[in-house]
Structure formats: structure tokens, C-alpha cells
Amino acid sequence: MNGPPLVEAREVSCTFTVSGGFMKRKRTLQAVNRVSLRIERGEVMALVGESGCGKTTLAKMMMGLIAPSEGSIEIDGRPLSSLDRMEVARSVQPIFQDPYSSLNPRRSIGSIVTQPLRVQRDPDPGTWKRRAQEMMELVGLPRRLFNQYPGQLSGGQRQRVAIARALVNRPRMVICDEPTSALDVSVQSQILNLMQDLRAELGLTYLLISHNLAAVEHMASRVAVMYLGRIVEEADTASLFDSPRHPYSQALLESVLTPDPTLGIPDTHLGVSYPDPLDVPPGCSFHPRCAKAMPDCAQRMPRRTELPDGAGVACHLHAGTHAARSAPPEGNRTARAQDG
């Protein structure tokens, strides 16, 4: 790719202090732990993982809503901390999960969709209404809803209003935090297709956070799998869904229910439940649940290994095979250079 990526996270961490209650020691919660992620122009990067693994925290840091405790985030090669609030808002916009809480019930639809133009002090107030109405039509909302209030709209219509608000200033990247999971099944595919069309039409880049693996396979060009604040695998969508490398990605893909009832509930081999994020296991944080855990896994934290097809995996299984057997010495060197 030419030039810097649109958004790049470099070794970002985010820690929260959690008070244990009256007279108890405060504990730190490592929501995101040294994550690096490059999002190139025009791609759809999907972020998947269990609830509480730090997906939303990472997304909020990319919007500048939370400052990273360590590391940096760059937009177009410029560190986010040096950018003005308004500049970040012009480049990155969010679409939230719940369209019932993401629209102010006291504002009319027109006021919500023109709000970004007002906040950015757009120089041409005479065109605001027309531009907002054009954007409403683009996302499939009839113009007559301009003076209505969110309470009078359906869930799908509300999500379209949220999309119109995010896009009216023509941002380059949209962070979609589970954009369909609060919607009716019949509306979900409409919204996903709308997002695909808008991406082609407006040249957008998406960061798609989702639990819906079918939606991810349908939309994304690359997928990053997060577990307990780390990215454990990052690969092209096709190769991840064909041959997941990390045992956690394998379990995640196996957990999808199939329409055939005779197959029963899939066995994910995940054994014990999701660990307490306040007390992360040593070594590889996934080892207590991993079906292929080795003695080494409890001792050392695996580093990310770049594989020849452009995927990256943080797992001792692949670090071993890749370095020792499959890769030629030159390939190994390049992988290490990329790693550092």
C-alpha cells in the first residue's frame, strides 16, 4: 500500500482503575493490552471476540473518546493526540449498536442530521437542510421525516438516521460498533447492504465490530480476533474463515450454530469460562481454555508471528512451526523485521 494507513494503532494499551469497594485496594483492569492494528484506506476491518475483550475500548480510542494509557494512534500518519477534536471528528465517525439510545429523543430528525454541520461550523448554512435531506435520501429515509422525532420512527429507520448523521460530513472512516445486533433480523441485512452500498459510493473505510460472524464474512476484507485485550489473530477474511490458525479463532468459528438441529450445540472445546479480566492468566492468556495448550504456554507470552499469506498469529503453535519448519531462512528474517 502507498502512504501511511488511514488509521494505525501502535502498541496501544488502555487501563482502567476499578475500585474494589469501601476500604479495598484499587485494582487495574487492562482493557486493551499493547495492540497494533493498521487499517488501510477502503478496507473493511472487522474486530471480533467475546464480550468484554476490549473491542469497544479500542474503537473509542480510535475516535479520540478515550486517551490510550500507552502507545499512540495515528490518523493519516499524524498522531491523534496532536489533532484538534474537530479534525478527528471530520475523519472518524461512529455508528452505535442501539439506535434507541444513540439519538437524542428531544431533537428532530432534521436537527440530528444537520448537527454535525452545525458543530463543525460548516461555512454554508443555507445548504444544510438540502444536504441533510440528500443524505437522508441516500440512506433510504423519506424527506417527510425531517421534522419528526426519533420516538416516531422504527428501529431500522433510527439506525438509518444514525448512519446519515455519521456520514453527512463525509468522514473517511466509520466505526460501526455492532451496527445490527439491536435490530430486527429482517432489518439487519437491509442495514448491512446499505452500508456496503454507501462504502462503494462514498469511498469509506469501515471498522466493523460484530458478534455476527456471518455479517463479518459478508462485509469484511480483513478480520482481527481479540481475546482479553490482545489481538490473537489477524488475517484476510477468506483465509480466516477457511483455515483459522489460532485455537481461539477456531473455537470462535466452531461456536456458530448451524441450521441443522441434529448437529446439536457445537462443542467449542473452550472448557472453563471466560477468565476475570482483572486477573489475567500468566503466559498466553488463553492457555487455561486452550485445547492445544503446551507447558510453555503458561510461562511465556507468545509474540505475534507474521505468516507468508499476510496473516499474523500470536500463538506458540505457529511460532514454533513457522520458525522451525515451514519458513525458509529469508522469510523468517523478513517476518522478524516486520515484527519489530
Add this chain to the structure above:
Amino acid sequence: MEKAATIVSLPVLEPSPGALLRRRVFGHAGLLIGCTVLSVIILIALFAPWIAPHDPFDQVLDRKLIPPVWSESAKATWIHPLGTDHFGRDYLSRLIWGARISLVIGFSAMLISGVIGTVLGVLAGFFGGRVDMVANFLITTRLSMPVVLVAIAVVSLVGSSLTVVIWVLGLLIWDRFAVVMRSATMQVRNLDFVAAAQALGCSTSRIVFTEILPNVANHLIVVATVEMAHAILLEAALSFLGLGVQPPEPSWGLMISEAKGLMFFDGWLIVIPGTALFALVLAINLLGDGVRDVTAPDGT
């Protein structure tokens, strides 16, 4: 055929928000009653000098204790429709002038306490953490002080006048504003549209004024009406104890206080200002409930 093609279909319009609001207001009996009674009392208070038939301070000792017109007594006369008190002052005129004092005290005390409580509550709810701790400490401190006792202490220290009563009440009854605004702000603050506004680049003050306040305003109106009624009753209580408005000012609380010695002989002297107080407080509370019902986003 040519002509048919030129017919333009008019867009189907949803009912406008104004029309919906009108429909809700006129379908709400409590709101209408409260509004009417309160408007009448406010108008009477505003036009007291022109409405009152007599000077409320004018003492005519040979006409004292005339009963109201509906009594069987031969002394009852239409010159004094509600009779006279023990100094021979026209009771209707004193009642009309007294409405002014009740409304001024209720409204001013509500305004002062509303500003203090709302600022404190919204700051605590929005910022949380240390700010919330400080606000909570202030609220708890305030709640630990008995209002009437503190008011009596202050009034007996600095002396009583209308201004002193207003400030004492205003500085004492902001707790409910603060508590309600704090929890309402906390709820709204965590909704996604606040995060969306932050992602749009809105400043904190803009978010507080355009996203938070409009969504907590209906709670604010309800608390404001409750506290206005509260202040009016507290003023009456203080005046009854002789620590509020000083005679010969015609305050309703003071009128009840002055009549208490004659309660068993001339009961109307207590019943009339008591009924007025009751009607005013009820009207304010009905209005507050009605406004809350009508402005709720789901509008039920």
C-alpha cells in the same frame, strides 16, 4: 391523459409535533385544572391594587369580626364579602394581597434553590468521580439540617423580612433538585447520543446544554413545582410561628396565625386563608404532574 400526468402527489405529512402536544395538553384534566387555578391566582396577585375592594391595612375597629356573607349572622354584609378580622380589616382584600406574598416567596425560593441544586446535580452526574463525591457531601450535609429549625435560627439571628425569608428558604430547599438532577443526568450521560455528540467534536458545555439539559428538563419542572409548593407552605409555617413575614403584611400564614386565638368562635378566619393555601399548592402540584405527563417523550 396529458392533464392527468401533471397532477403532483402531495407528500403525506405526519402530524406535526405541535399538534401532538396540543392534543395531549387538552386531553389532560389535571393539567388544565391546575393551570386554570394557578392562572387565576397569579392574575389576582398581579392586579391586587385594582381588584381588592378595600385597603388591606385599613383598620376600622367598629366593624371588626364581621362574618362572611354566607353566614346566618345579621352583621354579614356585601361590603365585606369575606368579612373582617379582629382589627376590622377587610378579609377579602387581605387575602388578595396575601396571594402576592405567597407567590413571590414560592417563586423566588424555587428559583434560587433550582439554580443551586441543578448546577450541583448536573455537575455531579456528568463528571462523576471527585466532583460527585463533593456534591454528595454537600447534599448529605444539607439533608442533615432540619429546615424549619435552621430557618428559625437564622431568622431570629438576622431578623425577619420578606428578603430574608426568600433567601433562607432558597438556600435550604435545593436538596431535592440536586438529588433528582444528579440521578437523571447520570442516566442520560451514559446514553450513546452523548458519546455521538462527543465524537462529533461537541464541547462539554455544549453537550450539557443541548444534549443533557433538554432530556432532564421534565424532571426539573416537576421538582420545581413541588419545591415551589414546599416553599409556600414553609413560608406559611414560618409566618405562623411569627418568624416569617411580619405584621401588618397580609401573608396567608400570618392570617392563620393571627386567627388561631379566635378559631373556636370565628372559624372562617382560619378556613378562608387555609383554603386559599390548599388551592394554590394543589394547583401547582397538578400543573407539575401534568407537565411531566405531557412532555414525556413517549407522551402517555
